Amino acid sequence: MTPGPAPVHPDAVAAAVEPLPHHRAAEFKPRFAAVQQNLQAAFRTAGPVGVLASSGTGAVEAALTNLFAAGDRILVVASGKFGERWGEVAECFGMRVRSVPMSPGEVFGPDEMAEAIAAFRPVQGVVITASETSTGGALDVKALVRAARRVEPEVAIVVDAITAVGAMPVETDKWELDAVCGGSQKAFMVPPGLGFVACSPRGWDRVREARKKPRFYFDLRKYADRAADDQTPFTPATSLILELEAALRALDDAGGIKALEQNAARLARATRAAAAALGLDLLSADAPSSAVTAIRAPRSGMAPDIVAAMRQDHGVYVAGGQGELKPDIFRIGHLGYIDEVDLLGTLATLERVLSGLGHDLQLGTAVAAAAAELDSDG
Amino acid sequence: MTPGPAPVHPDAVAAAVEPLPHHRAAEFKPRFAAVQQNLQAAFRTAGPVGVLASSGTGAVEAALTNLFAAGDRILVVASGKFGERWGEVAECFGMRVRSVPMSPGEVFGPDEMAEAIAAFRPVQGVVITASETSTGGALDVKALVRAARRVEPEVAIVVDAITAVGAMPVETDKWELDAVCGGSQKAFMVPPGLGFVACSPRGWDRVREARKKPRFYFDLRKYADRAADDQTPFTPATSLILELEAALRALDDAGGIKALEQNAARLARATRAAAAALGLDLLSADAPSSAVTAIRAPRSGMAPDIVAAMRQDHGVYVAGGQGELKPDIFRIGHLGYIDEVDLLGTLATLERVLSGLGHDLQLGTAVAAAAAELDSDG
Numbered sequence: 001m002t003p004g005p006a007p008v009h010p011d012a013v014a015a016a017v018e019p020l021p022h023h024r025a026a027e028f029k030p031r032f033a034a035v036q037q038n039l040q041a042a043f044r045t046a047g048p049v050g051v052l053a054s055s056g057t058g059a060v061e062a063a064l065t066n067l068f069a070a071g072d073r074i075l076v077v078a079s080g081k082f083g084e085r086w087g088e089v090a091e092c093f094g095m096r097v098r099s100v101p102m103s104p105g106e107v108f109g110p111d112e113m114a115e116a117i118a119a120f121r122p123v124q125g126v127v128i129t130a131s132e133t134s135t136g137g138a139l140d141v142k143a144l145v146r147a148a149r150r151v152e153p154e155v156a157i158v159v160d161a162i163t164a165v166g167a168m169p170v171e172t173d174k175w176e177l178d179a180v181c182g183g184s185q186k187a188f189m190v191p192p193g194l195g196f197v198a199c200s201p202r203g204w205d206r207v208r209e210a211r212k213k214p215r216f217y218f219d220l221r222k223y224a225d226r227a228a229d230d231q232t233p234f235t236p237a238t239s240l241i242l243e244l245e246a247a248l249r250a251l252d253d254a255g256g257i258k259a260l261e262q263n264a265a266r267l268a269r270a271t272r273a274a275a276a277a278l279g280l281d282l283l284s285a286d287a288p289s290s291a292v293t294a295i296r297a298p299r300s301g302m303a304p305d306i307v308a309a310m311r312q313d314h315g316v317y318v319a320g321g322q323g324e325l326k327p328d329i330f331r332i333g334h335l336g337y338i339d340e341v342d343l344l345g346t347l348a349t350l351e352r353v354l355s356g357l358g359h360d361l362q363l364g365t366a367v368a369a370a371a372a373e374l375d376s377d378g
Numbered sequence: 379m380t381p382g383p384a385p386v387h388p389d390a391v392a393a394a395v396e397p398l399p400h401h402r403a404a405e406f407k408p409r410f411a412a413v414q415q416n417l418q419a420a421f422r423t424a425g426p427v428g429v430l431a432s433s434g435t436g437a438v439e440a441a442l443t444n445l446f447a448a449g450d451r452i453l454v455v456a457s458g459k460f461g462e463r464w465g466e467v468a469e470c471f472g473m474r475v476r477s478v479p480m481s482p483g484e485v486f487g488p489d490e491m492a493e494a495i496a497a498f499r500p501v502q503g504v505v506i507t508a509s510e511t512s513t514g515g516a517l518d519v520k521a522l523v524r525a526a527r528r529v530e531p532e533v534a535i536v537v538d539a540i541t542a543v544g545a546m547p548v549e550t551d552k553w554e555l556d557a558v559c560g561g562s563q564k565a566f567m568v569p570p571g572l573g574f575v576a577c578s579p580r581g582w583d584r585v586r587e588a589r590k591k592p593r594f595y596f597d598l599r600k601y602a603d604r605a606a607d608d609q610t611p612f613t614p615a616t617s618l619i620l621e622l623e624a625a626l627r628a629l630d631d632a633g634g635i636k637a638l639e640q641n642a643a644r645l646a647r648a649t650r651a652a653a654a655a656l657g658l659d660l661l662s663a664d665a666p667s668s669a670v671t672a673i674r675a676p677r678s679g680m681a682p683d684i685v686a687a688m689r690q691d692h693g694v695y696v697a698g699g700q701g702e703l704k705p706d707i708f709r710i711g712h713l714g715y716i717d718e719v720d721l722l723g724t725l726a727t728l729e730r731v732l733s734g735l736g737h738d739l740q741l742g743t744a745v746a747a748a749a750a751e752l753d754s755d756g
Contacts, residue, residue: 007614008398016394016617020386020569022695054572055613058595062640064419070592092594185613189613191398193571193615214592216470217436235433235563237571237615238383317400 001346002319003133003163003292003333005279008243009189015246016239016322023238029230031245037229038248042165042188042257043180045172050197050223053237055182056162059195062218063091063158063179064127066197066207070094072124077108079139080132081322082160090127104135104294104325107286110147117151125156125178130164136169136294136323136331137284142175156206162186166198166257167264167291167335178203184240187260188290189247189336193240197223262335265290267334267343270370274347277369278354279360283329294321294331298359301327309353316349340374379724380697381511381541381670381711386621387567393624394617401616407608409623416626420543420566420635421558421576423550428575428601431615434540434561437573439467440596441536441557442505444575444585448472450502453494455486457517458510460538468505476501482513482672482703485664488525495529495545496537501554503534508542512700514709515662515670516546520553521525534584534720540564543574545642545669545713556581564669565638567625567714571618575601638714641670645712645721648748652725655747656732656739661707672699672709676737679705687731694727718752 021028024160039049052058055064064086068074071094071362076087078099102108117123118180126148131138141164145157156178161170165180166187172180179199185192197220199207203351207220222233251260268290275282283294297303307320308329332346347366355361399406410429417427430436442464446452451474454465456477465477476498480486495501504526509516519542523535534556539548543558544565550558555578562572575598577585585598600611629638646668652709653660653673661672675681685708699707710724725744731738 003398005398005400005613013395014492020383022380022383023570053431053436053615054595055615057612058431061595089594092597093592145728183613184571191615191617192401192613193618212472216467216577217432217439217596219470234435235570236382237431237569238563238616239386239569239614239618333516 001332001338001342002317003331004187004335005185005192006187006333006336007338008191009247009250009337011246011250012190012243015242016377020238022319023232023236028238029219032241033230035241035245035248038252039196039198041320043172043182043196043236044170044174045198045200047199047201047204048224048227050220051232051236051241052195052197052218052223053193053234054195055192056181056195058218059181059183060086060158060160062195062215062220063181063199064090064095065213065215065218066092067156067158067178067203067222068095068125069211071096073098073101073122074125074127075120075123076127077129077139078102079108079129079137080104080134082134083129083132086129086160105137105284105286105290108139110143113144113147114238116149117148117155121152121336123155125158127158129159129160130170131167131289131291133163134325135284136282136289136292138287138289139162140287141170145175145177158205162333163289163291166260167289169261172198173200174339176200176202178206184244185320187264187336189251190240190243193237194244196244204349241369244308261290263339264334266374267338267340268293270343270373271332273373274366274370277365278351283325285294291335292333294329294332298354302357303328303330305357306330306353309356310349314349314353316346318346344370379710379716379720380695381709382713383563383570384567384711384714385716386569387625387628387715389569389624389628390621393620396620398616401610403612406616410610410619411608413619413623413626414608417574417576418632420664421550421574422548422552422559423576425577425579425582426602426605428598429610429614429619430573430575430596430601431571431612432573433570434559434573435463436596437540437559437561437575437749438464438536438538440573440575440593440598441559442468442473443591443593443596444598445534445536445556445581446473446503447589447591449474449544450475451498451500452503452505453478453498453501454505455507455517456480457486457507457515458482458512460512461507461510464505464507464538483515483664485661486517488521491522492529495526495533499530501530501533503536504595505536505538507538508548509545509667509669511541511670512703513662514660514667514670516665516667518665519548523553523555534581541667543712544638545637545667550576551578554578556584562622565642565714566622568618568621571615572622600657639668641717642712644752645716646717647670648718648721648751649710649712649722649725651751651753652744652748653745656729661703669713670709670711672707674707676732679734681706681708682737684708684728684731687734688727692731694724694726696724722748
């Protein structure tokens with residue numbers, strides 16, 4: 001029940017032991033084509049989706065180094081640990097970075113975006129983390145992009161959607177996002193090791209423009225060119241791609257990416273209702289993510305005990321806080337192959353653990369609130 | 379029987395379906411530590427080995443971008459398709475590249491190296507492909523490094539050992555190689571998706587020197603620092619690492635990396651004896667690799683038919699030639715989990731296929747020559 005690596009789909013596990021086809025063999029092509037097609041649906045784009053043998057960080061580095069050159073001015077909405085990292089990547093490649101730090105739980109809306117851009121003009125790029133795993137906060141990508149472009153019409157937008165894809169809609173083409181990044185280990189229900197980059201037509205134009213942007217392994221032009229022939233430019237992580245094929249086929253059979261997003265949103269609402277019933281605060285109450293819910297422990301210092309007791313006494317893996325949030329919060333993920341029954345069991349266990357740690361509660365309170373929320377929207 | 383992706387070890391297949399530990403969980407650390415230890419043995423180094431979620435090309439990019447800065451002069455021994463690629467990577471990052479093209483089968487020895495370095499001084503780096511997969515040729519890394527350093531004592535050496543590790547000894551520390559690159563899908567007997575970079579102490583010093591070298595995802599300093607705590611800096615390809623752990627444990631039980639190198643060398647000698655008995659020439663007769671043997675078809679244009687018949691009529695996968703070598707050669711790999719019985723079966727099948735295609739031979743000739751060679755050294 002962590003916010004990733006998320007549970008691997010059973011069909012993906014089965015695919016992991018298939019005999020490995022050669023990545024240049026004819027039999028691999030239709031399978032990679034099927035993966036491409038399902039990734040296009042997930043990222044809501046008609047163009048190719050770069051499938052990199054890399055972690056999500058590699059995918060974001062690819063987006064930045066393909067869209068921007070040294071000297072470009074990049075605004076990074078640093079909504080948590082990962083937002084901060086993207087500023088470091090851009091700086092590392094000689095870009096001029098302005099980080100807009102957000103306190104955990106703080107809301108960053110269109111007005112704040114317009115103001116931040118205006119104060120840093122001219123701005124060539126903006127990096128937005130759609131769902132910040134470390135705080136459980138979400139950003140309204142569509143509204144932020146509109147606000148940014150009102151001030152700086154030509155600004156290129158990079159969306160870290162690593163945790164967001166499959167938990168909330170991210171419209172690559174419709175919102176004209178220049179690059180949207182994902183990773184295999186989140187809602188895609190396979191192990192880590194694959195990074196994804198989708199671009200709108202406008203994003204691909206920028207990737208292909210003739211500016212000096214040193215990149216080779218992460219050169220997205222190569223991935224797009226080879227994808228047209230259902231191939232990758234370098235040896236792909238073949239087994240992970242077969243696992244992804246199986247997981248995405250299962251997802252398609254179960255209603256596709258929209259059903260997955262709705263599932264995450266329902267589970268997130270139910271989790272928030274449960275927290276409220278227990279008298280617990282959310283870290284990102286004003287703009288909560290559907291991918292992960294960050295809940296404040298009844299008192300500071302108690303969160304690690306909750307996480308440890310859930311894991312050691314009951315075998316339920318929830319995530320602790322990172323860095324300075326460690327004493328205060330724990331996080332429940334809603335990504336991928338997780339259903340209502342998993343969540344209700346987790347919440348019932350949370351009640352027992354909190355009670356055992358001396359928090360005053362009536363057993364069943366959280367579960368009842370969550371169930372009522374689940375029933376309320378059918 | 380291709381020169382990679384090589385067969386996946388059965389223990390690695392079994393590990394692929396294990397429940398996935400979280401990559402930051404305590405239970406993952408000893409497993410990553412075991413992988414590190416076995417990789418150190420394979421690369422013959424006491425230092426950390428960078429384990430990247432990437433293909434082998436990513437590993438070579440990491441070596442180049444961590445050792446060299448824009449403007450550095452790099453000599454690339456372009457012994458085939460992959461040698462050529464490393465020149466492109468270096469150029470892409472602003473290095474000044476001199477490529478020494480080798481015709482397929484041509485020998486490049488210490489004299490040629492000394493001459494090439496002298497003609498391009500000052501030279502900051504040399505890139506050597508120890509075993510060139512596309513031609514079946516090997517380079518004498520130790521002798522070439524010595525020759526290069528006689529002319530240019532401070533030159534940094536990058537060895538593409540992607541196909542070489544496990545087929546021939548590559549002494550990272552003893553030969554003071556600055557960076558040695560490998561990939562999971564060759565003699566390591568797991569699927570593609572992991573890149574490796576080992577450095578000698580002198581190589582690590584260069585990686586850490588304070589020159590402007592933009593890299594983030596491939597920043598080897600981060601991998602070394604986190605390896606000290608049995609971790610990776612970014613989300614690793616966890617399932618592939620567990621598979622690698624299992625494959626390397628099996629390798630250790632079977633005599634370790636030296637036994638694997640000896641196996642490859644024996645199979646390569648037997649394959650060469652078989653080719654000679656069939657009256658077929660080798661592409662790289664003067665400096666053949668133990669990783670892969672490239673054999674000339676009886677006549678130009680016939681090689682694709684041999685490869686197709688082996689595969690379609692008998693289910694034996696040998697590799698064809700690449701690019702302009704396609705009509706002329708086919709290649710038999712000796713990497714990893716392949717034994718004498720596999721090879722003899724392949725050679726017997728080759729006899730049948732050649733005979734069916736009209737090549738005049740006595741069935742059993744190649745197998746007998748190979749068996750005699752296998753028996754000759756115990």
